[in-house]
Amino acid sequence: MDLGPARRVGRDFFARPTLEVAADLVGCELRHRTAQGLESVELVEVEAYLGEGEDPASHAHRGRTPRNRNMFETPGRLYVYLSYGLHHCLNVVCESRGRAGAVLLRAARPIEGLERMASRRGRSGHELTNGPGKLAQALGADLEWDGRDLVRGSLGLWSPPQRPSVRRSGRIGISSAQGRRYRFFRADSPWVSRAKPSL
DNA sequence: CCATAGATTGACT
DNA sequence: GTCAATCTATGGA
Numbered sequence: 001m002d003l004g005p006a007r008r009v010g011r012d013f014f015a016r017p018t019l020e021v022a023a024d025l026v027g028c029e030l031r032h033r034t035a036q037g038l039e040s041v042e043l044v045e046v047e048a049y050l051g052e053g054e055d056p057a058s059h060a061h062r063g064r065t066p067r068n069r070n071m072f073e074t075p076g077r078l079y080v081y082l083s084y085g086l087h088h089c090l091n092v093v094c095e096s097r098g099r100a101g102a103v104l105l106r107a108a109r110p111i112e113g114l115e116r117m118a119s120r121r122g123r124s125g126h127e128l129t130n131g132p133g134k135l136a137q138a139l140g141a142d143l144e145w146d147g148r149d150l151v152r153g154s155l156g157l158w159s160p161p162q163r164p165s166v167r168r169s170g171r172i173g174i175s176s177a178q179g180r181r182y183r184f185f186r187a188d189s190p191w192v193s194r195a196k197p198s199l
Numbered sequence: 200c201c202a203t204a205g206a207t208t209g210a211c212t
Numbered sequence: 213g214t215c216a217a218t219c220t221a222t223g224g225a
Contacts, residue, residue, distance in 0.1 A: 085218030
């Protein structure tokens with residue numbers, strides 16, 4: 001029996017507990033339809049960040065700020081922030097509206113539009129998308145993407161015909177909240193980020 | 200107001 | 213391995 005083509009993910013997919021969404025995001029394809037043509041990647045590594053008062057490492061831990069407002073917005077939208085004043089990081093908003101929760105997109109396997117990604121990155125091969133800042137730069141994402149909806153429009157998410165095997169670990173670069181294994185990734189993918197996780 | 204830490208990356212010793 | 217790039221949020225004087 002044919003498994004059929006990947007299909008676009010709807011609002012219900014995102015309106016669930018953040019950890020569940022994170023696990024299911026691995027293997028999904030992020031597609032961007034641009035004037036220049038299609039650009040797409042397969043997500044191979046993500047991290048969950050929970051809501052207000054739930055997760056000390058989350059931007060939403062101490063409540064709303066101008067920066068994190070979209071973490072409390074409609075699920076399926078993007079939360080994009082500037083890291084270290086230099087790099088953009090892409091997050092997918094989860095939970096129900098008004099309740100914070102988001103999944104950081106850390107690494108991906110390029111599928112379509114590699115030439116434009118390489119041109120934005122000034123690099124090639126694994127260095128295209130093996131880190132959150134690198135992935136955002138490869139896709140041409142910046143703060144203009146903050147609040148964009150993945151459910152409608154030229155930017156969307158497609159679930160895979162067959163779900164890959166997903167492994168868990170501690171999040172990368174998080175010293176607090178140890179013991180929380182909120183990083184999800186494909187163990188068999190050479191496209192995961194290089195940094196070492198905290199167990 | 201000033202200091203500091205941070206969901207990072209790239210260049211360099 | 214070290215370090216600087218530079219924005220956001222927080223905490224203390």
